[in-house]
Amino acid sequence: MSVYTVVVYDGLELIGGYNMLKIGIILGSTRPGRVSPQVGEWVKALADKRGDATYEIVDIADYKLPFFGESGAEAQIQKWSEKLASLDGFVFVTPEYNHSITGALKNALDLAREEWNNKAAGIVSYGSTGGARAAEHLRGIMGELLIADVKTHPTLSLFTDFENFSTFKPADLHVSNINLMLDQVAAWSGALKTLR
Numbered sequence: 001m002s003v004y005t006v007v008v009y010d011g012l013e014l015i016g017g018y019n020m021l022k023i024g025i026i027l028g029s030t031r032p033g034r035v036s037p038q039v040g041e042w043v044k045a046l047a048d049k050r051g052d053a054t055y056e057i058v059d060i061a062d063y064k065l066p067f068f069g070e071s072g073a074e075a076q077i078q079k080w081s082e083k084l085a086s087l088d089g090f091v092f093v094t095p096e097y098n099h100s101i102t103g104a105l106k107n108a109l110d111l112a113r114e115e116w117n118n119k120a121a122g123i124v125s126y127g128s129t130g131g132a133r134a135a136e137h138l139r140g141i142m143g144e145l146l147i148a149d150v151k152t153h154p155t156l157s158l159f160t161d162f163e164n165f166s167t168f169k170p171a172d173l174h175v176s177n178i179n180l181m182l183d184q185v186a187a188w189s190g191a192l193k194t195l196r
C-alpha cells in the first residue's frame, strides 16, 4: 500500500496510508466444513463498501495455533501476536458450540494479552438462537482482555439465514445492523488508538 494521507476538513480524521484503521474480521471456528468463512466474507463485503477502515479476514485456522501451554509452536504464537498487534479493532464471527464460543476461539483469545488490550470489537454470531449465548460469553472474556465490545450485535439464525444449515443466505434485515455495529467498532477503534 502506498503511503499517503488525506485530511478531512470537517474533522481531524486522517484517512489513508498508515493512518487508516485496521479491523480484523476473526473467523471463530476452525472445523472442516465450517460456515464461518461464508459469514466472514459477507461481513467483509459490506465493510469494504464503507471506506472508513481497512478490513481483513483473520482465520484462526491459518495460524495452526498450539493448545495453550503446549511447547514447540512459539513461531505460530508469535505470528498470531504480530497479526493482532497490527490491528486496531476486531469483528468476531462466532458460532455457538454448547452454549459458548468454540474451543479454538477461546484458545486463540488466551494466547495473547497486550495485543488485545484497549481495542474495540463487535460480534456477529450465529446458531439456533442466533448464537446469543456464545456472544454473551465472549463479552465476558473481552472484559478481562480490555477489549471494548460495542452494543450492536447482529445475530444470524441457523433456521432462517442458512439453507440446510450450511449455505449462508442472510436476510436483508441484517445489513443495517452490520453497518451500525461497524459504525460503533470504527468509532471506538479510532478513539482507543489515543490510549495505546
Ligand SMILES: Cc1cc2nc3c(=O)[nH]c(=O)nc-3n(C[C@H](O)[C@H](O)[C@H](O)COP(=O)(O)O)c2cc1C
Residues within 6 Å of the ligand: 029, 030, 031, 033, 034, 035, 036, 037, 095, 096, 097, 098, 099, 100, 126, 127, 128, 129, 130, 131, 158, 165
Ligand atoms: C460441538 C458443537 C456444539 C454445538 N452446540 C450448539 C449450541 O449449543 N447451540 C447452537 O445454537 N448450535 C450449536 N451447534 C450448531 C452450530 O451452531 C452449527 O453447526 C454452526 O454451523 C457451527 O459453526 P461452524 O459451521 O462455523 O463451525 C453446535 C455445533 C457443534 C459442532
